Amino acid sequence: MSENRQKRGMALVIVLTLATAIMILGVSYLKTIRNQGGRNTIELGAIQADLLAEGITQIAMLKFKEIPGPLYYAYIASVKGNSSDPLKEYHSDKILAGKVTSPFAADYQTTYQLLPSKMYDDMNIKISVVVTVTRPDGVAYQRNIERTVSGVRRPAF
Amino acid sequence: MEIMLSLLIMAAAMIPISSLMGYGGRATSKDARRIVAIQTLERTLRQLLNEPFAEIPLGAAVKKSFNQVNLGTVTTPAGYEYEVELKSRYISPLSLSYQNVKVNLPAFKADNPQATDFAAAETLSLTDCVLELTVKVSWKEQQTLGVDVQAMTYRANFQRRGG
Numbered sequence: 001m002s003e004n005r006q007k008r009g010m011a012l013v014i015v016l017t018l019a020t021a022i023m024i025l026g027v028s029y030l031k032t033i034r035n036q037g038g039r040n041t042i043e044l045g046a047i048q049a050d051l052l053a054e055g056i057t058q059i060a061m062l063k064f065k066e067i068p069g070p071l072y073y074a075y076i077a078s079v080k081g082n083s084s085d086p087l088k089e090y091h092s093d094k095i096l097a098g099k100v101t102s103p104f105a106a107d108y109q110t111t112y113q114l115l116p117s118k119m120y121d122d123m124n125i126k127i128s129v130v131v132t133v134t135r136p137d138g139v140a141y142q143r144n145i146e147r148t149v150s151g152v153r154r155p156a157f
Numbered sequence: 158m159e160i161m162l163s164l165l166i167m168a169a170a171m172i173p174i175s176s177l178m179g180y181g182g183r184a185t186s187k188d189a190r191r192i193v194a195i196q197t198l199e200r201t202l203r204q205l206l207n208e209p210f211a212e213i214p215l216g217a218a219v220k221k222s223f224n225q226v227n228l229g230t231v232t233t234p235a236g237y238e239y240e241v242e243l244k245s246r247y248i249s250p251l252s253l254s255y256q257n258v259k260v261n262l263p264a265f266k267a268d269n270p271q272a273t274d275f276a277a278a279e280t281l282s283l284t285d286c287v288l289e290l291t292v293k294v295s296w297k298e299q300q301t302l303g304v305d306v307q308a309m310t311y312r313a314n315f316q317r318r319g320g
Contacts, residue, residue: 051199
């Protein structure tokens with residue numbers, strides 16, 4: 001008789017324990033689903049940054065193709081410590097160092113660098129574009145794209 | 158009595174669990190649609206970066222496919238349907254600033270240019286040489302709710318002077 005009394009309520013205890021365990025599993029399942037959604041947002045931010053950086057790199061390459069000499073001499077003057085202003089001027093275009101607000105928020109910076117190898121024979125230029133995309137949830141996401149352009153210096157005369 | 162009460166509690170606990178399963182399934186499908194939309198967005202823009210500059214159409218909402226670029230209503234192999242729209246415009250004039258070098262000065266040394274060898278800042282203006290390309294991929298969630306993803310890039314005309 002007393003043994004039966006001791007067992008009373010056990011079903012309730014087991015059920016409540018099970019229900020609590022199910023609730024914990026359910027909450028963690030919900031969290032997993034929400035985190036998955038966040039990962040998609042990250043992927044979109046990465047793709048937006050990559051594509052924007054590709055586009056800015058194209059503009060930087062176009063500028064180098066159109067006006068290579070000023071960059072070449074500005075870089076040497078900067079490296080030799082004579083003047084860094086011409087190099088700063090070359091980097092100052094808003095299209096190469098600015099920001100976009102639509103369709104997403106991003107800011108970007110472009111840097112030209114002459115590669116030291118064969119400086120006087122080849123005109124190898126490294127173009128680096130750093131894009132920071134601000135994700136819809138406010139978190140900043142940064143991508144760095146680098147392209148090397150090889151060119152042969154031809155004598156002016 | 159106790160068993161009945163336990164059964165009731167278990168039954169009550171199963172109701173939210175079953176709806177959670179349904180929610181999980183819907184969320185997975187929604188994520189899949191979004192991922193495919195992002196992939197479509199990237200593929201379209203990368204294709205645009207490879208197309209000949211002169212053949213990229215201009216417009217605020219281009220939906221007509223051309224060359225290898227699929228625009229308008231696109232159905233993916235997974236069966237999802239998207240509207241792919243291109244906004245394309247020239248960045249014109251494109252202003253590029255620089256300081257020219259006075260290479261004709263007698264004291265000019267190519268391997269050691271001085272600050273005085275540089276002229277004042279100038280601007281090179283290029284017309285119709287760079288396109289701003291924005292692609293929007295939109296689709297419907299729950300049959301009525303419009304959702305979209307967008308990205309943009311630039312395309313330069315490297316052949317503007319014949320190579």
